[in-house]
Amino acid sequence: xxxxxxxxxxxxxxxxxxxxxxxxxxxxxxxxxxxxxxxxxxxxxxxxxxxxxxxxxxxxxxxxxxxxxxxxxxxxxxxxxxxxxxxxxxxxxxxxxxxxxxxxxxxxxxxxxxxxxxxxxxxxxxxxxxxxxxxxxxxxxxxxxxxxxxxxxxxxxxxxxxxxxxxxxxxxxxxxxxxxxxxxxxxxxxxxxxxxxxxxxxxxxxxxxxxxxxxxxxxxxxxxxxxxxxxxxxxxxxxxxxxxxxxxxxxxxxxxxxxxxxxxxxxxxxxxxxxxxxxxxxxxxxxxxxxxxxxxxxxxxxxxxxxxxxxxxxxxxxxxxxxxxxxxxxxxxxxxxxxxxxxxxxxxxxxxxx
Numbered sequence: 001x002x003x004x005x006x007x008x009x010x011x012x013x014x015x016x017x018x019x020x021x022x023x024x025x026x027x028x029x030x031x032x033x034x035x036x037x038x039x040x041x042x043x044x045x046x047x048x049x050x051x052x053x054x055x056x057x058x059x060x061x062x063x064x065x066x067x068x069x070x071x072x073x074x075x076x077x078x079x080x081x082x083x084x085x086x087x088x089x090x091x092x093x094x095x096x097x098x099x100x101x102x103x104x105x106x107x108x109x110x111x112x113x114x115x116x117x118x119x120x121x122x123x124x125x126x127x128x129x130x131x132x133x134x135x136x137x138x139x140x141x142x143x144x145x146x147x148x149x150x151x152x153x154x155x156x157x158x159x160x161x162x163x164x165x166x167x168x169x170x171x172x173x174x175x176x177x178x179x180x181x182x183x184x185x186x187x188x189x190x191x192x193x194x195x196x197x198x199x200x201x202x203x204x205x206x207x208x209x210x211x212x213x214x215x216x217x218x219x220x221x222x223x224x225x226x227x228x229x230x231x232x233x234x235x236x237x238x239x240x241x242x243x244x245x246x247x248x249x250x251x252x253x254x255x256x257x258x259x260x261x262x263x264x265x266x267x268x269x270x271x272x273x274x275x276x277x278x279x280x281x282x283x284x285x286x287x288x289x290x291x292x293x294x295x296x297x298x299x300x301x302x303x304x305x306x307x308x309x310x311x312x313x314x315x316x317x318x319x320x321x322x323x324x325x326x327x328x329x330x331x332x333x334x335x336x337x338x339x340x341x342x343x344x345x346x347x348x349x350x351x352x353x354x
Contacts, residue, residue: 018055018059018125019126019130021052021055021056022122022123022125022126023126024048024052025048025049025052025119025122026120026122026123028045028048028049029117029119029120032045049099050099052122053096053099053100056092056095056096056122056125057096059092060089060092060093060096063083063089063092064080064083064084064089065080067079067080067083068080088125088128091121091124091125092125094118094121095119095121095122095124095125097118098118098119099119135232135235135236138235139228139231139232139235140228140231142231142234142235143227143228143231146227147224147227150223150224150227153220153223154191154220157191157216157220158184158187158188158191159180159184161187161190161191161209161213161216162180162181162183162184162186162187163180163183164209165177165183165186165187165201165206165209165210165213166179166180166182166183168201168203168205168206168209169183169201169202169203169206172202172203172206173202176199177199185199186199186200186201187213190210190213190214190217191213191216191217191220191221192217192221193214193217193218193221195214246340246343247313247316247317247318247338247340247343248311248313248318250269250318250338250340250343250344250345251311251318251320251338251340251345252308253269254266254269254338254345254348255306255308255320257269258294258298258304258305258306259305259306261298261299261302261304262298263291263294263295263298263299266294266298267287267290267291267294269344269345270287270290270344270345270346270348271341271342271344271345271346272341272346273285273286273287274286274287274290274345274346274347274348275290275346275347275348276289276290276293276294276347276348276349277347277348277349277350278349278350278351278352279350279351279352279353281293297327302327303325303326303327303328303329304325304326304327305324305325306320306322306323306324306325306334306336307322307323307324307325307331308320308321308322309321309322309323310322316339316340316341317337317338317339317340318337318338318340319335319336319337320335320336320337320338321333321334321335321336322334322335322336324350324352332352332353333352333353334350334351334352335350335351335352336348336349336350336351337349337351
């Protein structure tokens with residue numbers, strides 16, 4: 001039910017189906033506001049809505065039922081309640097709630113449109129599957145203290161400039177600047193550099209302050225943009241480096257198990273239908289064959305060991321160079337290439353002179 005791991009085709013197919021269904025739902029919400037489409041395809045749109053709600057309802061119930069597999073939601077009652085109040089679970093609930101509200105409650109016709117518009121919450125369900133949305137949420141969480149500071153400063157500045165313009169412009173424009181709260185409208189559109197033009201200063205002093213405030217607004221709203229930009233750069237860099245670091249760590253543990261001549265740990269770090277290749281034995285495929293290979297190389301008085309000189313990674317592949325000490329105890333230059341799946345070794349290839 002969670003986002004698919006690498007190599008899990010069933011979960012990936014489920015993710016693709018849910019993301020496609022969410023996208024189609026958003027499209028349907030948009031196109032049904034066109035009268036001619038709503039009249040022509042009204043029945044189809046209703047059937048598609050029912051189908052979508054059934055799928056999303058089943059998904060929500062299954063997530064609520066299976067959430068106890070995670071340690072933080074382990075309790076049968078309180079764990080599920082805690083999960084139901086989590087961010088994505090609330091989004092899942094809001095995605096299906098409008099349908100059931102219309103079905104079971106006799107809503108006022110004026111509220112039906114507003115309730116149906118809440119179906120757009122289904123768009124936020126994509127945050128569970130789409131990397132860019134997850135990064136956005138992570139950046140906002142990490143930078144929330146800085147954003148609170150910026151919002152506080154902007155609020156103080158808004159109150160100050162609105163109060164100033166009220167006292168400067170009130171006599172000349174008693175309707176436009178009737179009070180400080182009314183002046184805040186001008187202050188906000190000026191600070192954000194939108195400048196609708198419906199309210200503007202007419203006195204000389206008011207125009208002078210207006211120029212200063214407009215220039216201040218450019219700098220003030222550059223602050224949150226800069227904070228979020230730096231957060232995005234940091235998050236993308238971490239997200240990009242994580243697979244490389246994980247792959248190198250996996251190979252490091254694998255080499256350590258080899259050098260300890262721990263056959264069980266070495267074999268235990270191989271994944272799926274693994275393969276091992278070297279110039280002496282050729283290519284060996286399958287867990288049983290790989291088990292025999294490592295048993296032969298690491299058992300008894302064997303001096304087999306790998307000394308890593310350099311290591312480089314690209315996505316799931318890791319290339320090592322260094323020295324191989326074979327069973328005869330003679331060191332020789334060698335290189336190895338590993339392919340990683342689920343943080344385990346799927347392919348291990350050695351290159352050295354026989």
